[in-house]
Amino acid sequence: MGEQRKWETIKEYKDIKFELFDGIAKITINRPEVYNAFRPETNMEMIEAMDIVRERQDIGVVLLTGEGDKAFCSGGDQNVKGVGGYVGEDGVPRLNVLDLHKRIRELPKPVIALVNGYAIGGGHVLHVVCDLTIASENARFGQTGPKVGSFDAGFGSSYLARHVGQKKAREIWFLCKQYTAAEAEQMGMVNKVVPLESLEDEGVEWGQTIMMRSPMAIRMLKRGLNAELDGQRGLMEFAGDATMMFYLMEEAQEGKKAFLEKRDPDFKQFPKFP
Ligand code: S0N
Numbered sequence: 001m002g003e004q005r006k007w008e009t010i011k012e013y014k015d016i017k018f019e020l021f022d023g024i025a026k027i028t029i030n031r032p033e034v035y036n037a038f039r040p041e042t043n044m045e046m047i048e049a050m051d052i053v054r055e056r057q058d059i060g061v062v063l064l065t066g067e068g069d070k071a072f073c074s075g076g077d078q079n080v081k082g083v084g085g086y087v088g089e090d091g092v093p094r095l096n097v098l099d100l101h102k103r104i105r106e107l108p109k110p111v112i113a114l115v116n117g118y119a120i121g122g123g124h125v126l127h128v129v130c131d132l133t134i135a136s137e138n139a140r141f142g143q144t145g146p147k148v149g150s151f152d153a154g155f156g157s158s159y160l161a162r163h164v165g166q167k168k169a170r171e172i173w174f175l176c177k178q179y180t181a182a183e184a185e186q187m188g189m190v191n192k193v194v195p196l197e198s199l200e201d202e203g204v205e206w207g208q209t210i211m212m213r214s215p216m217a218i219r220m221l222k223r224g225l226n227a228e229l230d231g232q233r234g235l236m237e238f239a240g241d242a243t244m245m246f247y248l249m250e251e252a253q254e255g256k257k258a259f260l261e262k263r264d265p266d267f268k269q270f271p272k273f274p
Pocket residue numbers: 033034035037074075076077078079095097098118120121122123125126144145148150151152153154156
């Protein structure tokens with residue numbers, strides 16, 4: 001329990017920590033003074049980190065968590081909430097957490113939320129959009145939008161409803177109550193609850209187990225599970241991966257080879273499966 005492991009820094013950032021251990025990337029929102037609330041720069045950094053994970057062959061899984069033992073993420077930083085969005089250092093208002101949601105959905109590798117305290121408002125949505133959630137016993141979950149002048153009618157509602165059902169999703173959003181980790185697990189929006197000191201160990205163990213599985217199988221399962229909710233965009237991601245797999249086949253190679261050799265392709269040699 002509470003095993004000490006040596007995380008290697010992948011890249012230095014201001015608002016997040018981005019580290020690697022045994023093929024598992026860990027992104028930690030590092031703003032404990034505001035309960036790990038995000039500002040536009042925090043989201044930009046997380047988006048860049050997700051893009052790095054996508055490109056790196058040696059990374060198969062991401063753990064997303066918050067610094068300290070109080071909060072996973074408390075949503076948008078209310079200190080920088082302006083007119084039209086959260087205002088970054090460049091003075092531009094943005095809702096770029098939505099771009100982070102899309103990155104998490106589209107990343108062909110699993111993202112596991114390790115909820116180590118409050119997952120509130122946009123912080124709650126953040127764990128909802130992750131593929132899996134492991135929570136510590138002290139974690140607390142809830143939306144605050146209708147209480148503080150905000151809402152997420154995107155993944156934060158529709159995907160949440162896929163986890164907990166329509167009635168519960170409406171309760172969570174309309175009443176803005178808080179729920180314990182045990183309640184969240186019972187509702188189906190948390191995969192497992194563990195003591196706080198075991199949270200990282202459990203996340204690493206799940207990550208290591210996933211790393212032993214077929215990356216292509218994991219990728220296609222994530223695409224298929226997403227496609228059901230993501231409409232044409234989800235189908236596009238699924239279809240793109242089908243094309244990628246086709247490129248791995250001799251049949252697709254034959255088309256390219258024939259073109260380069262200036263001859264007709266011989267597709268008759270390939271099986272027509274029933
Ligand atoms: C987390 C709460 C419940 C903890 O309460 P507690 O234990 O009483 O601690 P506090 O004293 O309240 O907080 C400790 C310190 O942390 C600061 N702080 C906490 N949360 C924030 C925050 N979100 N922004 C800035 N500072 C925060 C406190 O101020 C305090 O600091 P000190 O000690 O200096 O006073 C409680 O803190 C709480 O309820 N927090 C606010 C939760 C909230 O309402 N969050 C914003 C909700 N809205 C969004 O997240 C919008 C998200 C969004 O951008 C979006 C837009 C479009 C589509 C989707 C989304 C999306 O939802 O993702």
